[in-house]
Amino acid sequence: MSETKGTFYITTPIYYPSAKLHIGHTYCTVMADAMARFKRLAGYDVRFLTGTDEHGQKIEKCAEEAGVTPQEYVDGVVETIKRLWSTMEISYDDFIRTTEPRHVEAVQKIFMKMYEAGDIYKGKYEGWYCTPCESFWTESQLVDGKCPDCGREVKRMSEEAYFFKLSKYQDRILDLLKNTDFLQPESRRNEMVSFVEQGLDDLCISRSSFDWGIPVPIDENHVIYVWLDALSNYLTSMGYPEDPDGLCKKYWPAWHLVGKEIVRFHSIIWPAMLMSLDMPLPKHVLGHGWILIDGGKMSKSKGNIVDPELLIDRYGVDALKYFLLREYTFGQDGLYTNEIMLNRINFDLANDLGNLLSRTVSMIEKYCDGVVPEAKTEDDIDRELMALATDCGNVLESHMNLFHFNNALEAIWAVIGRANKYIDEKTPWVLAKDPEKKDELDTVMSNLAETLRIVSILIVPFMHTTSDRMREQLGLASEEAVWEDAFTFRKMAGVHVKKGDPLFPRLDVQKELEELSQLHQDKLATKSKRNKK
Ligand code: ME8
Numbered sequence: 001m002s003e004t005k006g007t008f009y010i011t012t013p014i015y016y017p018s019a020k021l022h023i024g025h026t027y028c029t030v031m032a033d034a035m036a037r038f039k040r041l042a043g044y045d046v047r048f049l050t051g052t053d054e055h056g057q058k059i060e061k062c063a064e065e066a067g068v069t070p071q072e073y074v075d076g077v078v079e080t081i082k083r084l085w086s087t088m089e090i091s092y093d094d095f096i097r098t099t100e101p102r103h104v105e106a107v108q109k110i111f112m113k114m115y116e117a118g119d120i121y122k123g124k125y126e127g128w129y130c131t132p133c134e135s136f137w138t139e140s141q142l143v144d145g146k147c148p149d150c151g152r153e154v155k156r157m158s159e160e161a162y163f164f165k166l167s168k169y170q171d172r173i174l175d176l177l178k179n180t181d182f183l184q185p186e187s188r189r190n191e192m193v194s195f196v197e198q199g200l201d202d203l204c205i206s207r208s209s210f211d212w213g214i215p216v217p218i219d220e221n222h223v224i225y226v227w228l229d230a231l232s233n234y235l236t237s238m239g240y241p242e243d244p245d246g247l248c249k250k251y252w253p254a255w256h257l258v259g260k261e262i263v264r265f266h267s268i269i270w271p272a273m274l275m276s277l278d279m280p281l282p283k284h285v286l287g288h289g290w291i292l293i294d295g296g297k298m299s300k301s302k303g304n305i306v307d308p309e310l311l312i313d314r315y316g317v318d319a320l321k322y323f324l325l326r327e328y329t330f331g332q333d334g335l336y337t338n339e340i341m342l343n344r345i346n347f348d349l350a351n352d353l354g355n356l357l358s359r360t361v362s363m364i365e366k367y368c369d370g371v372v373p374e375a376k377t378e379d380d381i382d383r384e385l386m387a388l389a390t391d392c393g394n395v396l397e398s399h400m401n402l403f404h405f406n407n408a409l410e411a412i413w414a415v416i417g418r419a420n421k422y423i424d425e426k427t428p429w430v431l432a433k434d435p436e437k438k439d440e441l442d443t444v445m446s447n448l449a450e451t452l453r454i455v456s457i458l459i460v461p462f463m464h465t466t467s468d469r470m471r472e473q474l475g476l477a478s479e480e481a482v483w484e485d486a487f488t489f490r491k492m493a494g495v496h497v498k499k500g501d502p503l504f505p506r507l508d509v510q511k512e513l514e515e516l517s518q519l520h521q522d523k524l525a526t527k528s529k530r531n532k533k
Contacts (some may be wrong), residue, residue, distance in 0.1 A: 004045040009251040010036050013258050014051040014096065014233050017077035018062045021084060022305035023336065024259075024291045024298045027324045031288065031405060032257050033090045034325055038400050038461035040091075041483045047251045049237055050085070051096035052078050056134050056226035060212035070212045074099065084308065088317050089464070096237040098214075098229055106236035107229050108217045110277065111205075113241065114164065115218065119276045122219075125161040125204040128154040133261070134226045136204050149261050162206040162216060164228070169272040170200045176271060176281065183267045184403075185331035188260060188287040192267050203269060231270045235279070256285045257403075260331075263287040286403055289333040298336070306336055310519055314512075318463035319345045319504060325405040325462055338516045342509045349504040352416050353455070353466075359423060360448040361473050361499045367432050372449045372475075373442035374493040382447055385422050386489050389415050389451045393486040396458055405462075412458050419451045449474060449497070450489040457486040466503060473500045 012032045015025055029050060036048035054074040063073035078097060085092065096103060114120050128137040130147035137147065137154060147154050174196045176182050183189045206222035207213065213223025232240075234254055238247035258266050266285045274281055290297045298305050311320050323344045328334035364370060375382075392415050399408040422444075431441040456470040460481050468478040475495040485491060 005043040006045070007047070007251050008036075008039040008044040009047045009049070009254040010039075011048075011234050011254050011256050012050040013262060014053040014098065014230055015081060016056075016058060017052045017054055017074045017081060018058055019077065020080050021308070022298055023308045023311070023320075023324070024305075026084070026088070026308045026320070027291055027328070028257060028259060028288060029085065029090055030088070030321050030324050031330075031403070033088075033092075034321070034405060034461045035255075035257075035400065035403070036091055037464065041457075041460055042397065043483065045250075047094070047238075047247070048092045049094050049096065049234065049254075050090070050092045051094075051233055051237070052081060052098065053226065053230040053233075054078070054097055054099045055213040055223070055229055057131050057207070057210050057212070058134060060210055061131065063212075071099065087309070087312060088321070094237050096233045098233060102239070103233060103236045104214050106240055107214050107224060107232045109241055110232050110235075110273075111224060111228070112217055114273065114276045117276050117278075119165045119168065120162055120205070121165070123161065123163050123202075125157060125159050125163075127157055127204075129157045130154045138201065157209075159204075159208050161204045161208065162219070162222060163202040164205045164273070164276070166200050166203040166269065166272050169275050170196060172275060173200070173268055173271055177267060181284070182271075182281065183263065183285050183287070185287065187331065188263050188267075192263065195264065196268060200268070227265050227269060228273065231265060231273060234270075234282075253280045253282045255283050258285060258287055260287045260289055287331065289328065289331055291328065291336050292333050293336050307520075307523060310516075310523060311341070314516075314519075315345055315507075316465075316504075318466045319349060322349060322409070322463055326409045327406070329406055330403045338513055339509065342507055342512050345504060346507050346509065348413060350502070350506045352413060352420065354503040356416055356420050356423075356448075357452055357470055357473060357503060358499070360445075360452055361497045363428055364445050364449065364497045365499060367428065367441060368445055370496055370498070372492040372495045372497065373445055375443040375446040375490065376439035377443045381422065381425055382443060385418055385447055385451060388418050389454045390487050390489060392454065392458055393483065400461075409462060412455060415451060415458075416455060419448060423448070446493065447489070449492050449495070453492060454486050457481045457483065469500065469503055473498055 010032050012029050015021060032048060036046050039046045059074060060070050063070040066073055082095065128142060130137065130150065130152060132152055133147055133149050135147065135149060141148055142154060146152060177189055177193050177196060183192060205225040205228045206216050207225060208222045211223060213226060214229050216222040216224055235248065238251065239245055240248050243249060256266050263285060271281050292298065293304055293306065296304065308320060323341050326348065327340065327344060364372060392411055395411040396408045399411060426444045428441055428444050431437040431444065452470060452474055453476060456467045456474065460467045467481055471478050471481060475497050
């Protein structure tokens with residue numbers, strides 16, 4: 001491979017294997033995957049990390065209810081998670097499980113480094129604990145006596161524990177949040193600044209009332225707090241602290257993509273841990289919003305979930321990826337309904353993209369014996385289409401650098417929309433009737449093929465299978481979808497096109513709505529039957 005533009009390290013949160021994942025989790029992983037694929041396409045040396053957060057009281061409780069050991073429990077769920085990512089062709093470079101020895105040993109070393117830096121001491125914790133969030137709260141932080149993050153019951157806790165001197169880092173954290181673009185978007189930054197301004201207490205980082213965790217190396221009665229354990233994954237997966245393969249040196253610091261409710265852990269506790277370890281801070285923490293259903297957050301414990309597998313079985317992976325990336329605005333919450341999703345598939349994929357490809361390939365077959373002709377003329381309309389298409393890569397890159405996936409896709413669809421309008425303006429079926437207009441007809445066919453070739457490159461990060469299918473019909477090899485070729489026309493003269501199946505069959509929305517709701521009910525019924533057994 002030639003020289004890269006540099007390295008790029010992106011992470012997803014490591015998910016709790018408490019239950020099967022839903023499209024909320026899929027949303028975050030699909031964004032990280034699209035970003036990793038985009039950076040690879042644009043010439044970066046990328047590391048993409050995901051994994052599972054397997055310790056803590058919540059998992060211990062789930063295992064107890066299922067009547068199995070915590071390890072057996074997580075092994076089962078992790079298998080379903082890995083299967084989902086494989087179905088979705090998520091291009092991670094490493095999958096870390098916090099029960100793996102490589103992680104357990106490294107977390108103990110991290111604890112010792114922080115201890116030796118004088119940042120850990122023993123004391124007594126008196127306060128409240130939210131088990132679903134694995135979060136400590138003081139009396140004054142509770143809202144109506146409940147967890148301020150998830151609104152659920154909290155438990156009174158009184159335990160001897162180890163503490164991390166978080167308060168020592170308060171000023172540096174405030175400076176980081178206030179005076180840099182470390183945390184994005186802006187709205188998350190303001191929330192975190194006011195949280196820190198209220199004062200940071202030292203953080204309880206061990207528990208002694210249950211066992212499912214990494215033992216504190218200096219005290220076997222305690223396990224390490226699950227968030228200290230989990231956050232460390234971003235380093236331990238690369239072999240920190242020894243770094244035998246030089247991965248930390250090469251890739252750290254990372255870009256952390258996380259949901260808004262865990263921004264606090266990533267933008268306050270994690271940087272303070274890194275300060276204690278004397279490590280460089282992450283490049284950015286990017287907090288995304290939630291996918292809501294019926295006005296509330298979709299959540300494993302509430303059971304109001306949309307199953308990604310059901311949607312993939314019916315509409316394909318690329319339709320789901322496109323929908324998630326196109327529909328929601330980064331940083332904001334957004335509503336999921338089957339209808340919104342089905343309309344996106346129909347309008348954007350079946351109509352706009354699918355029709356453009358099938359019309360173009362059919363016309364090249366009909367008017368040019370299936371061979372892309374050379375362009376011979378050029379007018380303002382041709383130039384407008386060419387300019388929009390050849391500049392789209394730059395527009396896309398500027399949106400992607402801000403994690404604005406929806407705007408990036410919108411920019412590609414502006415090109416697709418312009419090309420569809422170009423067909424209507426140029427009316428090739430009229431040109432084809434007049435032999436004197438043959439040169440003009442050739443230009444139109446060439447410009448359409450070139451536009452579709454560029455689109456097939458630009459969609460690689462978001463829907464690479466669709467790109468392959470487009471390129472097959474365009475007579476182009478999928479491995480030749482290279483970024484640099486998205487900026488010029490005139491590459492396809494002489495290429496043989498070949499009509500194939502529609503990219504996305506048009507859906508009967510009403511029928512799909514009925515069938516989806518039935519499928520969902522069936523799935524819930526099987527689940528509750530399974531739970532009763
Ligand atoms: O928090 N919409 O794990 P988790 C969008 N183990 N995103 C959603 C969502 C929804 N409806 N529901 C969940 C944890 N998520 C910790 C992370 S990282 C060191 C440890 C997102 O399985 C949520 O916002 O509860 C979070 O970012 C992620 O899924 C993992 O949630």
